[in-house]
Amino acid sequence: MTTHQHAAPTPVGGSLVNAATLVCGVLIAIMAAILLVRFIFGLGMVANINDGYSWGIWVVVDVMIGSALACGGFSVALLVYIFNKGEYHPLVRPALLASLFGYTLAGAGIFVDLGRWWNFWHIFWPGYANPSSVMFEVAVCVTAYILVMWIEFSPVFLEKMGRRDVKKKLNKWLFFFIALGVLLPMMHQSSLGTMLVVMGGQVNPLWQTPAVPLIYLLTAIVIGYGVVLFESCVAAAGYRRTIEMRLLNPLSKIMLGVLAVYLVVRFGDLLIRGALGEAFHPDWVAISFWIENIAFVAPFFLIGSTQARRNPANLFLAGIAIMIGGILLRLNGFLIGYGHFTGSGWTYFPSLAEVMVTVGIFAIEVLGYIIITRRFPVLPREHAQVAS
């Protein structure tokens, strides 16, 4: 390979068999067993979804939340390639890799939940497709994005295989795929919010608004940065590498900027629509609303000052707060604040089997991330690498 000026991505190396990968393996095996039961006996056998709550955590957590948490690649690409902040380049590959897994598995997660999965191709078939359906747009857009990400990421494999010729050709078009890789998530992340709109009054007004596409888009960007903070800290701790504070500090400042815009939009919308009163009912829905928004405000206290941003622990906590806020925004819209007005006595709480499938899907992500970062050039080279 070429000589690098600095910080070229290289495989981390090390053994693939360790405590983390073994735990992932066990969790994946449990998931496989549950899915076998699900495909033989039907959804009701393993999931607690019912006539009142037909969408459970397999849709809301695996797809809505899973894809939002996988927005790191998109957020960093936006920064590096659109706002020309080349200094963040070392964050591109790791973030892209996490997104790749997050999205690919969100896609796979849909499959598990589809009641008539053998017909799935109808979504892409002109004779069946319904372009007015928000879900149609989300499905097509997410599928396209998964393909685009694998293309964007393919240089990593091509490098490993030594196919520099193919890589050269691909590079001519890379800018186009990068542009697509920014556009597609903007489209479907906002549309994930729009999916609520057709549900009308069944969704609590705290989350039912025509501004929902913008709200989901802005949080997707913020969550993207939050996840980068989180992942950088975890990867650094896990691989005993130094944290890229030089990058994370200014990155978190940008994140706060977008977050501020988001909070203005979010509360401006609530005030304009006069929906804020719902937040003062003494019920779980209102409590969940407040936790969601406190989590979004917390980063200003955690990393509001340059001083505080120098502390990795604060960055890590801010990343977690953002993730909690984003997770709750989606859980609240689709589950906790859903059915609020029709409320005919139905309740939903995920079954253990349902939770284990979701856990298993996350385990695949973690396992994949470990395998690829240890064997392929993703993370920037470190002087003192783990030797094993």
Next chain:
Amino acid sequence: MDTRRHFLKGVVAGGAAITSAAVAPPACARETHSRPAEALGLLYDATLCIGCKACVAACKEANNNPPEFSTEDRLWDTPLDTSGYTFNIIKMYRNGTMQTKDAEVNGFAFMKTSCMHCADPSCVSACPVSAMTKDPATGIVAYDPGACVGCRYCVVACPFGIPKYQYDSPTGKIGKCELCRHRYADGHYSACAEVCPTGATLYGRSADLLLEAKRRIALKPGSVTRYPRGKIGGPDQSYEGPVGNYLQHVYGEKEFGGTQVLKLSAVTFAKVGMPDLPPKSSAATSETLQHSLYGGLVMPVVVLGALSFIAKRNVHDEDDESGTDKDKGEK
């Protein structure tokens, strides 16, 4: 600092573009659809209903649905709500001593729950694969299991909670009333209306049913009038009966742009489980948003062009030569 301001400006500008697209009524804003002229439907008059559930049994039979048990002895079909195997059910409102029929206090009342065949159905708008369709002539909202992917977006979208999925089957379908469209070929119509002994469920053109409903609520409570049975405009099976204490509201006339199934009641509709819906449908709001953002793919293509232009300028060597970071970021 400066670059950060730049970045934020970009985010705000992008956000503003999306907001204006979402908030300003764009050229492609779609109106709430109204009922087709020849729309077919039902009129359910709760004051005539005696709760015999003949319509529930007939619906089961007409749609080949198995019984569902909710009692220990499993003696007969006792569904608690509509389900993937029960498309029609009679629910009951009760209060206090339950002495008087159709009284809100110390009374009881019935209500039929089945698909409303909305003029602008959320289920049709939601379905990604056109498995839920609305017939342009009859307005019947039909379901095609051959197309359905089982995503259950229709289930969560319907404001009446009507489409239901068969969770107990590995090949579960969505179940819902299709206005017995499969029975029309041999001269039959909705089984529930056909068997209803009192004419509480009446089948016909929605326009005729709406006229009939308006006629009833204009009558003086306690006076006597003729009630048709079965099918409006069909063979005369009418009978004379006293006029109920109607609310001055034909449910389904305006809700969500109108439904093809109309309802009359003496007890507040909210109390018998009918949601309070605005005249504008959620489908119209959703599709307006969707089309103004992505209609004809104009916005996405423009944005893609701009992004490609910017990305082309900003993709540097570092992406060509793996990891050769240019010095830009080093300060």
